[in-house]
Amino acid sequence: MIEADAKTTLHNYLRSARAAMLWKLDGLSEYDVRRPLTPTGTNLLGLIKHLAIVEAGYFGATFGRPFPEHLPWWDDDAEPNADAWATADETRADIVDCYRRVGEHADATIDALELDAPGQVPWWTGGAVTLHKILVHVLAETNRHAGHADILREQLDGAVGLNANNTNLLDHDDQWWADYRARVEQAAQAAGAKSATE
Known part of the structure; x- marks a missing residue:
C-alpha cells in the first residue's frame, strides 16, 4: 500500500534526522554545545531545544494531542528566542531528554493517525492541515536545522555527517x-x- 509506505518512509527519515541532530552533540564540552557560532547566536543545543518545541506543537496541539509537559519557552512572557539557546541552569541532559520525550509523543501521534488525518495549526492563518503535510513540514525543518548543525559541528572540531560511521563525504x-x-x-x-x- 503506497500510503502506508509513504508514512513509514517519512517517519523513518524523521527518526534519522533526529538521531543526526543528537549525534552532533556527542563528545563536545558544555561550552561548545551552547556557544553561539553565528552572528544570530545559532548553537547546537539551542537547535535541539527549538526542534523539541517544534515537534511538541506540530504533532501535539495540531492534532488535539497536546504534549503533556509544560514547555516554558512557549509562554507569552518567555524571553524572545527562549527556544533557541540553553540557559546556564538548563542541563544538556534535560534538553536532550525533553527532545526524546517529545519525539516519543510525536511518534505516537504519527503511529495513531492516517496520513490524511485532519489537524489545525493554531499559529497558522488558515491552519487546516493533514498529518502528511505536518510530517513533510517537520521533516523539512528538522533537516534544515541538521544542515545548520553540520556546519556548526564542522567549525568546532571537523566532525561531519549523519553519524560517526556515515560522513557523506x-x-x-x-x-x-x-x-x-x-x-x-x-x-x-x-x-x-x-x-x-x-
Whole structure:
C-alpha cells in the first residue's frame, strides 16, 4: 500500500534526522554545545531545544494531542528566542531528554493517525492541515536545522555527517581536503577579481 509506505518512509527519515541532530552533540564540552557560532547566536543545543518545541506543537496541539509537559519557552512572557539557546541552569541532559520525550509523543501521534488525518495549526492563518503535510513540514525543518548543525559541528572540531560511521563525504585524508579547499578559495578569488573588472 503506497500510503502506508509513504508514512513509514517519512517517519523513518524523521527518526534519522533526529538521531543526526543528537549525534552532533556527542563528545563536545558544555561550552561548545551552547556557544553561539553565528552572528544570530545559532548553537547546537539551542537547535535541539527549538526542534523539541517544534515537534511538541506540530504533532501535539495540531492534532488535539497536546504534549503533556509544560514547555516554558512557549509562554507569552518567555524571553524572545527562549527556544533557541540553553540557559546556564538548563542541563544538556534535560534538553536532550525533553527532545526524546517529545519525539516519543510525536511518534505516537504519527503511529495513531492516517496520513490524511485532519489537524489545525493554531499559529497558522488558515491552519487546516493533514498529518502528511505536518510530517513533510517537520521533516523539512528538522533537516534544515541538521544542515545548520553540520556546519556548526564542522567549525568546532571537523566532525561531519549523519553519524560517526556515515560522513557523506569523499574518503580522503586531511591534506587532500586542505588542497581541495585551497582550490575552491582560488576559484572564488579569481571569479571575484574577474567580476570586479567587468
